[in-house]
Amino acid sequence: MGTPRIQEIGQPAAEALRLDGVGFEAATDAGPLIILDDIDLVIRSGESVAVLGPSGSGKSTLMMLMGGLEQPSRGEVIVDGQSLGGMGEDDLAVFRRGRVGIVFQAFHLIPTLSALDNVAVPLDLAGIPDSRTRAAEVLKSVGLGHRLTHLPSKLSGGEQQRVALARALAPRPGLLLADEPTGNLDSDSGRAVADLIFAATGTGGATLILITHDEALAARCDRIIRMQDGHIVSGAH
């Protein structure tokens, strides 16, 4: 018997993520462009949340703010109770390490490293032992045991996407931010990858933000957030 979990003694679950009054503007030749406007959002620890919305509605930008990869123009982003505002890039990188896993829409694999090393390097940085063994295991779990030594340029789009997912999952982060992680996969591979994501976040206990255009995949999450024109139109609470 361990210490009772907070939920079991009748308190609400801890917050994994909170956005308070968040806005994001980009400078363009035509002047400032509002990309996200007045976003209030709370995600509880262990929740799985799908983010749906038309192309250009701001989903990827929202994810970049959640991961501290972009700073909001206004408002506050709080991860694990810690406000990201005012943290420098180095502090943010250390804060994310092993805690936040990110699958980018455009993968962002390191082109000069093999699939295995792309997954192993973040494990090394997080001080996780036996990084190459663990990296190989996770790559096998996404069906890439036969592609460990390939450079990203020698992998198909769907294979690169699975390396990106393996890289994000391998450190067993408490928060997984995944931007259309099945967007390049056939239906069988997509389902297998989704099963892995939900295994990490369901019984694995991690919190999941899953950006997708796939309503069936979204329906597997605890909650669906819908975005339009830089606003959350439903599911914020």
Ligand SMILES: Nc1ncnc2c1ncn2[C@@H]1O[C@H](COP(=O)(O)OP(=O)(O)OP(=O)(O)O)[C@@H](O)[C@H]1O
């Ligand atoms: N740095 C920037 N400068 C100018 N415009 C930007 C910038 N970043 C994003 N945008 C614009 O903001 C809008 C939202 O972009 P975002 O990538 O968040 O959309 P999305 O919902 O992820 O779309 P998709 O489903 O196509 O991936 C788009 O119209 C995009 O062109």
Ligand SMILES: [Mg+2]
């Ligand atoms: Mg996007």
